Amino acid sequence: MLQDLKIVDGVSSEAPTVLSLKGLGDACPVRSVISHIGDKWSTLILAHLEERPCRFGELRRAIPDISQRMLTQTLRDLQRDGYVSREVFPTKPPSVEYSLTELGQALVASLKHLVDFAFANHALVVEARSRFDAENM
Amino acid sequence: MLQDLKIVDGVSSEAPTVLSLKGLGDACPVRSVISHIGDKWSTLILAHLEERPCRFGELRRAIPDISQRMLTQTLRDLQRDGYVSREVFPTKPPSVEYSLTELGQALVASLKHLVDFAFANHALVVEARSRFDAENM
DNA sequence: CTGAATCCTACTTGATACTG
DNA sequence: CAGTATCAAGTAGGATTCAG
Numbered sequence: 001m002l003q004d005l006k007i008v009d010g011v012s013s014e015a016p017t018v019l020s021l022k023g024l025g026d027a028c029p030v031r032s033v034i035s036h037i038g039d040k041w042s043t044l045i046l047a048h049l050e051e052r053p054c055r056f057g058e059l060r061r062a063i064p065d066i067s068q069r070m071l072t073q074t075l076r077d078l079q080r081d082g083y084v085s086r087e088v089f090p091t092k093p094p095s096v097e098y099s100l101t102e103l104g105q106a107l108v109a110s111l112k113h114l115v116d117f118a119f120a121n122h123a124l125v126v127e128a129r130s131r132f133d134a135e136n137m
Numbered sequence: 138m139l140q141d142l143k144i145v146d147g148v149s150s151e152a153p154t155v156l157s158l159k160g161l162g163d164a165c166p167v168r169s170v171i172s173h174i175g176d177k178w179s180t181l182i183l184a185h186l187e188e189r190p191c192r193f194g195e196l197r198r199a200i201p202d203i204s205q206r207m208l209t210q211t212l213r214d215l216q217r218d219g220y221v222s223r224e225v226f227p228t229k230p231p232s233v234e235y236s237l238t239e240l241g242q243a244l245v246a247s248l249k250h251l252v253d254f255a256f257a258n259h260a261l262v263v264e265a266r267s268r269f270d271a272e273n274m
Numbered sequence: 275c276t277g278a279a280t281c282c283t284a285c286t287t288g289a290t291a292c293t294g
Numbered sequence: 295c296a297g298t299a300t301c302a303a304g305t306a307g308g309a310t311t312c313a314g
Contacts, residue, residue: 038175082265128219
């Protein structure tokens with residue numbers, strides 16, 4: 001359950017080191033997953049790869065706003081955590097295909113609940129925001 | 138489904154403005170929800186409030202690593218989006234109680250799937266990381 | 275007790291140019 | 295095609311101090 005979060009993070013409370021997302025390392029399972037989802041591009045890339053495996057350039061075209069630096073970096077992070085697999089074909093010029101692993105598919109499945117929530121309740125959130133902003137001038 | 142993400146973000150592709158999480162504003166429902174979850178403290182605070190309503194100081198003690206600046210700020214953001222309600226009791230000195238709204242409870246429910254995934258697969262992720270780091274030394 | 279205001283640092287991202 | 299390297303800018307978070 002969610003309250004387990006307290007226990008997990010409570011561990012670090014006994015040793016009062018600063019809880020940096022990086023500094024925490026693998027100490028908190030929840031952070032190590034969520035920190036990936038919270039970044040700017042991971043979710044979007046996972047969404048594309050869920051549809052079908054993609055090559056680097058395909059992803060780049062599909063997500064025009066991403067810089068190739070961030071595409072490279074985010075893909076490598078996702079690969080490192082085992083969510084994405086990278087296959088190099090020795091063609092000329094070389095081509096590389098990225099696809100979801102089983103773990104990646106499981107992550108995407110869990111993410112969908114959140115995405116569904118977002119679509120279902122976005123209007124409420126926007127409304128709450130304008131009401132809040134109005135009340136606090 | 139998840140691939141709707143492409144459509145939503147695709148809107149901004151036609152108008153190639155930079156996709157800042159803040160600059161995007163309310164354009165992408167998914168981002169506006171996920172950006173909150175990805176930050177350092179929201180999830181943890183939501184987890185505590187799910188158990189029971191809490192006063193400011195209670196939360197502060199329950200999450201010793203948070204600075205009161207970030208506790209204040211995160212609570213205000215959560216309140217602004219309608220996830221948390223804030224009730225002031227005119228005692229002396231004043232006390233303030235925070236609790237989850239219905240919307241906040243729905244968000245927490247969606248989050249649980251992700252938390253469950255994190256706990257269930259954390260070991261696999263850690264293993265994947267060390268394997269990746271070993272291969273790419 | 276519950277914050278607000280200020281300053282400062284570190285991490286994240288973007289822009290650009292270059293390479294096998 | 296699929297990256298790497300470098301530099302600049304923005305943003306989040308922490309420490310500290312002050313206030314109703």
